[in-house]
Amino acid sequence: GGSKKRKKKREAEREKQKERSRRKEAEGKKKKERSRRKEEEGKRQKERGRKKEAERKKQKERSKRKEAKGKKQKKRSKRKEAKEKKQKERSKRKEAKGKKQKERSKRKEAKGKKQKERSKRKEAKGKKQKERSKRKEAKGKKQKERSKR
Known part of the structure; x- marks a missing residue:
């Protein structure tokens, strides 16, 4: 009658083994899942870093352009100022010339008047x-007349 007992024991052992292997498999699956998730996170992190870098580059480019624009503007305004200054100088000289001309003509007129006088x-x-x-x-005639008489 001991064979039945042995059979039962073996059955129980087999079940235990099955359970053990099932648990191991589950653990393995869990591990795999965990590593997959970790990898995904790493990928996401990398993507984020790449985006950030791109944004930083863009920003740099933008500020560079802005600076260049500012410099150009400054140059332009400087040129404009110089032009205005030149214009002012020119008009000043013209005015001075006009004044001189007036003075000359006045003197000429005065000279003419004097000459006339x-x-x-x-x-x-x-x-x-x-x-x-x-x-x-x-x-004299009268004298002559008188002396004739």
Whole structure:
């Protein structure tokens, strides 16, 4: 009658073994899953880093462009300022020239007036001289007349 007992024992042993292997398999699956998840996380992390780097590069590029634009603007405004200065200088010179011209014409006019005055006076003097000589002549004639008589 001991064979039945042995059979039962063997059966129980087999069951235990099965259970053990089942558990082992489950553990293995769990481990695999865990490593898969870890890998996924790593991939995600990498992607995130890549994106961040790209964004940083973009930002750098943007700021570079902005700086370049600012420099260009500065240059432009400087040039504009220089142009304006030149223009001012030119207009100043033009004004000065105009003033000089006016001054010159004024002086010329004054000279002309003086000249006229002088010639007028000369003419008057000439007339007076003529008058005097006429009178002298008349006096001389009268004298002659008187001495004749």
